[in-house]
Amino acid sequence: MSEGAIPDPAAPLTPSGNLRRRQLVSRAAELAATAAAVLAVGALAIVVYTVVSRGAKAIDLDFVFTGYPTGVGPMLLGTLVIALVATAMAMPVGVLIALYLTEYAGARGSNALRLTLDLLNGLPSIILGLFVFALLVDHKQQSGFAGAVALAIIELPLIARGSQEVLLLVPQSLREASDALGVARWRSVLTVVLPTALGGIVTSTVLAVARAAGETAPLILASSVFDPKSFTVNPFESMPNVPVWIYKLSEEGNPEGFTEAWGMSLLLVSFILFASLGARALLARSKRKLSS
Amino acid sequence: MSTVSHPAARVGGRAGRTSPLRKRLDLLGDRLLFGVCLLAALIAAATIVLVGYQIVHGASPAISKFGFAFVYETTWQPNFGAFGAGSLLFGTAVTSTFALVLGAPIAIAIGLFLTLLAPRGVRGVVGPLVELLAAIPSVILGFWGLLVLGPFLQAHVEPFLHGTLGFLPIFGAPETTGLSVFTASVILTLMVIPIIASISRDLFQSVPRELQDGASALGATRWEVVRGVVLPTTSSGVVAACLLGLGRALGEAIAVSQVIGAGSTLQASLFKSGDTLASRIALQFPGALTELHKASLFYCGVILLAIGLASNLVAQAIGRRFSYQGATAR
Amino acid sequence: MNPPEKTAPSRVRIQTGAAAVPAAVTGTTAAPAFQPELVFDSRDVSIFYGAKQALTAVTLGIRRGEITALIGPSGCGKTTFLRSLNRMNDSVSGFRIEGSIRYHGHELYGGNVDQVEVRRRIGMVFQKPNPFPKSIYDNVAWAPRNLGLRRGLDERVEAALRGAALWDEVKDRLKDSALGLSGGQQQRLCIARAIAIEPDVLLLDEPASALDPIATGAIEDLMHSLKGRFTIVIVTHNMQQAARVADRTAFFSLETGGEKPVGTLIEVGETERIFAEPRDPRTRDYVTGRFG
Numbered sequence: 060m061s062e063g064a065i066p067d068p069a070a071p072l073t074p075s076g077n078l079r080r081r082q083l084v085s086r087a088a089e090l091a092a093t094a095a096a097v098l099a100v101g102a103l104a105i106v107v108y109t110v111v112s113r114g115a116k117a118i119d120l121d122f123v124f125t126g127y128p129t130g131v132g133p134m135l136l137g138t139l140v141i142a143l144v145a146t147a148m149a150m151p152v153g154v155l156i157a158l159y160l161t162e163y164a165g166a167r168g169s170n171a172l173r174l175t176l177d178l179l180n181g182l183p184s185i186i187l188g189l190f191v192f193a194l195l196v197d198h199k200q201q202s203g204f205a206g207a208v209a210l211a212i213i214e215l216p217l218i219a220r221g222s223q224e225v226l227l228l229v230p231q232s233l234r235e236a237s238d239a240l241g242v243a244r245w246r247s248v249l250t251v252v253l254p255t256a257l258g259g260i261v262t263s264t265v266l267a268v269a270r271a272a273g274e275t276a277p278l279i280l281a282s283s284v285f286d287p288k289s290f291t292v293n294p295f296e297s298m299p300n301v302p303v304w305i306y307k308l309s310e311e312g313n314p315e316g317f318t319e320a321w322g323m324s325l326l327l328v329s330f331i332l333f334a335s336l337g338a339r340a341l342l343a344r345s346k347r348k349l350s351s
Numbered sequence: 352m353s354t355v356s357h358p359a360a361r362v363g364g365r366a367g368r369t370s371p372l373r374k375r376l377d378l379l380g381d382r383l384l385f386g387v388c389l390l391a392a393l394i395a396a397a398t399i400v401l402v403g404y405q406i407v408h409g410a411s412p413a414i415s416k417f418g419f420a421f422v423y424e425t426t427w428q429p430n431f432g433a434f435g436a437g438s439l440l441f442g443t444a445v446t447s448t449f450a451l452v453l454g455a456p457i458a459i460a461i462g463l464f465l466t467l468l469a470p471r472g473v474r475g476v477v478g479p480l481v482e483l484l485a486a487i488p489s490v491i492l493g494f495w496g497l498l499v500l501g502p503f504l505q506a507h508v509e510p511f512l513h514g515t516l517g518f519l520p521i522f523g524a525p526e527t528t529g530l531s532v533f534t535a536s537v538i539l540t541l542m543v544i545p546i547i548a549s550i551s552r553d554l555f556q557s558v559p560r561e562l563q564d565g566a567s568a569l570g571a572t573r574w575e576v577v578r579g580v581v582l583p584t585t586s587s588g589v590v591a592a593c594l595l596g597l598g599r600a601l602g603e604a605i606a607v608s609q610v611i612g613a614g615s616t617l618q619a620s621l622f623k624s625g626d627t628l629a630s631r632i633a634l635q636f637p638g639a640l641t642e643l644h645k646a647s648l649f650y651c652g653v654i655l656l657a658i659g660l661a662s663n664l665v666a667q668a669i670g671r672r673f674s675y676q677g678a679t680a681r
Numbered sequence: 682m683n684p685p686e687k688t689a690p691s692r693v694r695i696q697t698g699a700a701a702v703p704a705a706v707t708g709t710t711a712a713p714a715f716q717p718e719l720v721f722d723s724r725d726v727s728i729f730y731g732a733k734q735a736l737t738a739v740t741l742g743i744r745r746g747e748i749t750a751l752i753g754p755s756g757c758g759k760t761t762f763l764r765s766l767n768r769m770n771d772s773v774s775g776f777r778i779e780g781s782i783r784y785h786g787h788e789l790y791g792g793n794v795d796q797v798e799v800r801r802r803i804g805m806v807f808q809k810p811n812p813f814p815k816s817i818y819d820n821v822a823w824a825p826r827n828l829g830l831r832r833g834l835d836e837r838v839e840a841a842l843r844g845a846a847l848w849d850e851v852k853d854r855l856k857d858s859a860l861g862l863s864g865g866q867q868q869r870l871c872i873a874r875a876i877a878i879e880p881d882v883l884l885l886d887e888p889a890s891a892l893d894p895i896a897t898g899a900i901e902d903l904m905h906s907l908k909g910r911f912t913i914v915i916v917t918h919n920m921q922q923a924a925r926v927a928d929r930t931a932f933f934s935l936e937t938g939g940e941k942p943v944g945t946l947i948e949v950g951e952t953e954r955i956f957a958e959p960r961d962p963r964t965r966d967y968v969t970g971r972f973g
Binding site for chain 2: 089106172174184246248
């Protein structure tokens with residue numbers, strides 16, 4: 060039993076017993092964890108570096124504003140329109156779901172609804188592609204709108220969850236103050252709760268758009284047969300778009316096409332990175348403001 | 352704040368005293384707002400059901416023709432109307448397992464690094480960067496895999512693994528293209544890392560400070576604190592995070608289709624081409640020859656949806672149980 | 682108490698140490714000649730958290746085998762001082778220490794001191810019971826296993842639980858979760874956990890503050906039984922408790938001379954003397970105020 064006692068309490072405070080070995084194990088683990096973080100950040104850096112260095116060669120004004128083959132303007136326009144249509148559908152529904160969760164739902168209802176949102180969020184995007192194909196394309200024709208419906212389903216849980224978090228931060232006292240004054244719920248929601256949370260709702264939406272803008276799988280089924288020269292803003296026909304065009308060029312195996320694809324990748328990645336970094340910073344700020 | 356509530360006060364005061372019309376309007380407004388909110392919630396629920404219905408409906412010709420045998424039959428010959436998802440299911444299992452086996456430890460290690468090791472400044476930079484990895488669109492990651500990662504793995508990593516561990520059948524001779532199950536798995540690994548890392552970071556942060564102090568006050572090293580206290584108290588949550596990562600890997604279609612080489616045979620070697628359920632849909636659906644071909648791809652979707660929903664539900668169930676535990680422990 | 686109890690040699694050594702105490706009774710802080718009997722010898726210790734100073738100019742000796750109580754109003758830095766004795770403050774951001782703390786003559790904050798070794802020799806029990814979410818047995822066995830003390834582990838666990846006066850209450854349910862114990866039992870388990878690796882010193886940070894009077898009494902009885910085997914330093918806000926358990930008492934208070942109040946040591950001496958005839962008026966006010 061006495062083997063466990065400290066042999067000499069007055070000994071110097073350097074590792075005794077098996078401690079040197081245990082410290083070695085611990086240091087190795089710390090090193091491995093640090094290496095893992097370096098690996099992930101390194102992978103991101105390599106991907107971004109490749110996209111930037113190869114894409115920058117392709118990009119000039121013609122690339123952004125003219126049609127094929129000198130530029131990818133139609134694809135950019137199409138992606139913009141599809142994203143706008145998708146957000147126009149997803150944002151109101153998402154915010155209303157968030158309101159339902161924070162203002163009305165009981166414990167059981169909100170559990171079920173949150174589970175639904177989580178499941179929606181976990182749906183593979185190719186499944187959503189099949190879905191909109193069956194619903195809107197089969198026996199009809201491809202359309203930007205069909206793609207937008209799929210993207211809206213992708214955005215919906217993100218907007219609902221993000222808005223809910225911000226709405227929860229709106230001080231309960233604001234609501235109670237209105238209730239105590241006999242103000243109707245709908246008035247206080249429209250005049251107090253929503254305006255206070257507006258900043259956070261918008262930034263959650265921007266994050267959702269950044270996530271949806273690069274989605275390719277649904278568009279392959281919904282809006283992939285198009286004329287890369289045509290600037291169209293009609294969502295009820297097949298629309299040129301950035302992700303599908305990158306995908307097609309990557310499948311073709313033509314070096315010039317690769318350069319073009321890198322160029323579009325750079326545009327897409329810069330939009331996504333700036334949008335998500337900016338939105339994150341804003342979101343953190345507005346949350347801090349609300350919770351202080 | 353007070354400037355916000357003042358107008359409301361005036362409005363409310365007047366309404367309370369005088370106008371019955373206003374009262375009725377308020378009642379109507381309340382009902383209306385509740386109604387549209389409920390409607391929105393129902394839309395979300397209906398979407399899930401509708402997605403499930405449409406996928407199964409689209410697959411029904413193939414389901415009635417092939418029955419359950421579709422799941423394990425390995426022939427896939429569109430010209431002869433013969434379809435079976437066996438090799439795709441195999442490819443999906445191999446790539447997802449690989450991604451999880453390689454990605455989960457790395458991601459958990461990143462979560463530990465961010466919560467326990469990194470100084471605050473580093474944490475504030477590295478955390479968001481890791482999450483940005485998840486923001487890169489899969490088509491770009493796949494394109495990068497096709498042109499940069501694939502050739503690199505084929506030229507350097509695959510020969511090395513074949514040379515040193517070649518006695519294992521999974522490390523066969525490298526192909527010439529770099530399009531392989533291996534490349535696809537590495538891409539998927541990069542995709543699951545940010546998901547698992549950010550969830551486990553949040554989990555590790557939730558481990559009470561007192562527990563960690565209690566452990567280190569007993570003369571435990573940092574690693575012993577992690578292994579003895581941090582990991583055991585969060586283990587079920589980490590498992591849930593891994594399942595969510597698995598769901599992501601299973602369902603990824605685009606990036607995989609770009610780098611996996613679309614092979615159709617069952618092979619042990621990771622360095623051969625292969626295919627997955629999701630990737631097969633992305634590759635063949637636009638050019639599908641027959642209605643049966645389409646229906647078979649929908650059938651692949653049914654399998655994918657079933658596995659995906661199952662892993663998601665299990666993850667939610669575990670995650671919820673974890674949060675209850677956390678609530679009672681505090 | 683029971684035969685396989687801890688190490689006979691170390692008890693003997695401690696008692697010879699205690700036997701030497703009367704010679705030094707009159708000196709408040711040790712003169713160099715008596716240094717060998719001091720476990721801790723802190724000289725002019727100041728502690729900062731970032732720009733904020735928490736403690737100034739503490740010179741205090743802790744004698745071997747005795748129970749020393751640190752008392753004083755809240756915010757006076759007594760817990761800060763305690764936590765600096767086993768370097769638990771190191772992980773607090775912005776922590777900085779000036780002056781010198783010697784442990785058996787070795788500089789505690791010296792260059793080649795291993796933190797883990799320090800905490801292996803100087804155990805700590807916290808204000809809030811913090812058992813691990815493991816079984817009762819594993820709570821106690823965890824640290825010995827780390828140290829490689831696998832031989833006779835069952836006996837070691839039993840001895841520790843007996844030492845913490847918990848054995849009879851838990852011997853039939855060692856495999857049950859420790860979280861099912863009452864607060865007082867949990868705290869005694871934490872003490873058992875700490876003495877299982879037979880440290881040299883036990884630091885107790887208000888160990889009974891979260892407990893009811895009966896559990897508090899049990900902890901105080903326990904401390905009497907542990908006295909002699911361990912050098913014990915206890916922080917308490919309860920003066921009766923200090924009077925009941927401590928050999929010597931150190932009174933900390935806030936020094937209001939500077940711009941901001943800073944904690945410091947006012948007076949230290951035999952417990953009876955501190956309570957019966959305090960020399961410093963601040964001590965007198967505090968002691969009589971609380972008792973009166």
